[in-house]
Amino acid sequence: MTSKPIISITDLNKTFPGPDKAPEVIAVKDVTVDIYQGEVVVVIGPSGAGKSTLLRCLNGLEDFDSGSIIIDNIPLNHHHKNRLEIRKEVGMVFQSFNLFPHMTVRENIGLAVRRVRKKSVLECEKITAGLLEKVGITDKIDSYPSQLSGGQQQRVAIARALAMNPKVMLFDEATSALDPEMISEVLDVMKNLAKDGMTMVVVTHEMGFAREAGSRILFMDNGEIVEDRKVEDFFLDPNEDRSKAFLSKVI
Amino acid sequence: MKKHNYLLDGIILIALILAGILVFIRVKTGFSYTWNWGAIPQFFFRIDESGNIKSNLLMLGFYTTIKLSFWSSLAAIIIGTLMGILRTRKNLFSRLTGRTYIEIARNTPPLVLIFIFYFFIGNNITAALGIDEWARNLSGTGKGILSFLFSKPERFAEFLSALFTLAVYEGAYVAEIIRGGLESIQKGQFEASYALGLSSTDKYRFVILPQVFRKVLPSLTGQAISTIKDSSIVSIISIQELTFQGMEIMASTYLVFEIWITITAMYFILTLSLSTLATFLEGRMIKY
Ligand SMILES: Nc1ncnc2c1ncn2[C@@H]1O[C@H](COP(=O)(O)OP(=O)(O)OP(=O)(O)O)[C@@H](O)[C@H]1O
Numbered sequence: 001m002t003s004k005p006i007i008s009i010t011d012l013n014k015t016f017p018g019p020d021k022a023p024e025v026i027a028v029k030d031v032t033v034d035i036y037q038g039e040v041v042v043v044i045g046p047s048g049a050g051k052s053t054l055l056r057c058l059n060g061l062e063d064f065d066s067g068s069i070i071i072d073n074i075p076l077n078h079h080h081k082n083r084l085e086i087r088k089e090v091g092m093v094f095q096s097f098n099l100f101p102h103m104t105v106r107e108n109i110g111l112a113v114r115r116v117r118k119k120s121v122l123e124c125e126k127i128t129a130g131l132l133e134k135v136g137i138t139d140k141i142d143s144y145p146s147q148l149s150g151g152q153q154q155r156v157a158i159a160r161a162l163a164m165n166p167k168v169m170l171f172d173e174a175t176s177a178l179d180p181e182m183i184s185e186v187l188d189v190m191k192n193l194a195k196d197g198m199t200m201v202v203v204t205h206e207m208g209f210a211r212e213a214g215s216r217i218l219f220m221d222n223g224e225i226v227e228d229r230k231v232e233d234f235f236l237d238p239n240e241d242r243s244k245a246f247l248s249k250v251i
Numbered sequence: 252m253k254k255h256n257y258l259l260d261g262i263i264l265i266a267l268i269l270a271g272i273l274v275f276i277r278v279k280t281g282f283s284y285t286w287n288w289g290a291i292p293q294f295f296f297r298i299d300e301s302g303n304i305k306s307n308l309l310m311l312g313f314y315t316t317i318k319l320s321f322w323s324s325l326a327a328i329i330i331g332t333l334m335g336i337l338r339t340r341k342n343l344f345s346r347l348t349g350r351t352y353i354e355i356a357r358n359t360p361p362l363v364l365i366f367i368f369y370f371f372i373g374n375n376i377t378a379a380l381g382i383d384e385w386a387r388n389l390s391g392t393g394k395g396i397l398s399f400l401f402s403k404p405e406r407f408a409e410f411l412s413a414l415f416t417l418a419v420y421e422g423a424y425v426a427e428i429i430r431g432g433l434e435s436i437q438k439g440q441f442e443a444s445y446a447l448g449l450s451s452t453d454k455y456r457f458v459i460l461p462q463v464f465r466k467v468l469p470s471l472t473g474q475a476i477s478t479i480k481d482s483s484i485v486s487i488i489s490i491q492e493l494t495f496q497g498m499e500i501m502a503s504t505y506l507v508f509e510i511w512i513t514i515t516a517m518y519f520i521l522t523l524s525l526s527t528l529a530t531f532l533e534g535r536m537i538k539y
Pocket residue numbers: 016017025026027045046047048049050051052053054
């Protein structure tokens with residue numbers, strides 16, 4: 001590819017202090033990845049591999065120790081302005097939804113649109129209506145999160161992130177907290193988003209989603225990217241023993 | 252659940268009643284006190300020269316206690332919320348600031364705090380800022396408003412120092428309540444706010460604090476009730492609140508029991524209405 005990557009990660013390292021003078025935990029080790037506009041990058045790997053940490057570094061939820069992250073030409077550093085810009089451009093969907101429980105669906109979606117994007121009430125209403133249609137829950141606009149099923153809550157959370165009109169969407173195990181019968185309704189929304197050309201970084205255990213909607217697989221283990229392949233190639237013929245072992249377990 | 256032992260309750264209750272009767276009989280025969288409840292009503296209201304009904308000492312004290320408790324509770328909630336937030340921040344300086352305030356305010360006897368504030372704010376700061384002068388030079392209506400909301404202009408400086416003392420003292424407890432509330436909010440709420448690009452102020456204003464206040468409303472009510480009760484200590488600097496008026500009336504009438512029973516009842520009415528209001532509000536709040 002010749003165009004500039006929208007996310008550029010170089011030599012990223014991140015450690016956590018160990019509990020009580022125990023040696024520190026290496027969560028992300030020497031990660032270098034470029035992600036291009038419209039790619040759907042699926043991050044997989046065993047528990048504790050550093051998938052979440054890598055994802056959380058991308059919007060500054062976690063500070064990294066060394067290396068660099070550049071998103072849409074903005075370096076993620078300690079300049080407050082840069083960080084804010086990146087937070088606006090990068091949407092995130094959490095495993096536990098994290099909807100604001102005291103706000104209705106409408107208010108959940110509208111809050112950042114009004115306060116951060118500074119849209120008018122009218123525009124905000126339009127954006128909200130459009131997104132709820134997209135995620136398929138137009139009739140719940142005045143419900144509180146507790147009145148929704150898990151799948152509906154997660155779809156609202158996706159709509160809330162999309163309302164900021166981000167350039168990149170991060171998903172951290174977006175379906176792991178859901179009852180089995182609700183997983184597909186959320187995955188469908190994510191697949192549609194991928195089809196629409198959204199740049200996505202998705203941490204998931206759903207290999208079906210990876211095959212169907214993914215364009216690239218990052219296989220992580222012990223903080224490192226062990227394999228970075230096209231989806232088709234990865235599933236046909238994983239290079240590394242660790243990937244093979246992992247695949248045989250999850251499929 | 253443990254099974255309730257009603258027999259034991261019954262025995263304790265009967266023993267208490269018997270003890271009460273015994274004490275009553277001993278006291279009754281021991282010293283004689285002539286009750287004079289008829290003298291009390293005049294201290295609530297009086298009729299002035301032109302025949303109008305005016306509030307008298309007890310009611311005036313009652314109003315002052317209400318005003319003082321209201322403003323100091325409000326100020327305590329503001330101070331306590333700010334300090335409670337500082338206390339939970341990652342930044343070391345913020346945490347130290349919050350911690351230092353809480354420790355100092357909680358570990359100083361309130362009576363000592365009162366004197367510090369009285370002599371410092373009451374005498375120096377208000378003079379330096381010209382608050383005293385400002386209050387004295389207000390127009391007629393200005394003075395009326397000031398009296399209605401706070402206190403008589405001549406006593407405004409003392410009122411302010413009392414207000415600050417109570418606010419700082421109760422604020423430390425509010426800060427701990429708020430800190431507890433903040434710590435009970437899931438990390439995900441902070442992370443989602445961050446990821447959406449909300450400013451720190453907006454995060455607290457729209458996402459975190461509304462949830463915190465809902466959770467800690469019962470504890471905050473308890474603290475406001477404490478403020479009402481604690482407000483009696485400012486009588487020491489001659490703030491003419493309920494307790495102060497009680498001492499004045501007692502000094503001139505010697506109706507010791509009547510006065511203090513009346514005043515107890517007045518405090519009780521105040522605190523009980525507040526907790527009733529809080530219960531009502533809690534019921535009205537949307538459930539989520
Ligand atoms: N806040 C933290 N403090 C200390 N150690 C942490 C923290 N977060 C993660 N770690 C450690 O960093 C390593 C990577 O964790 P991470 O959550 O990124 O893994 P993961 O690949 O997302 O795993 P999972 O599939 O279980 O979610 C783990 O060893 C974990 O224990």
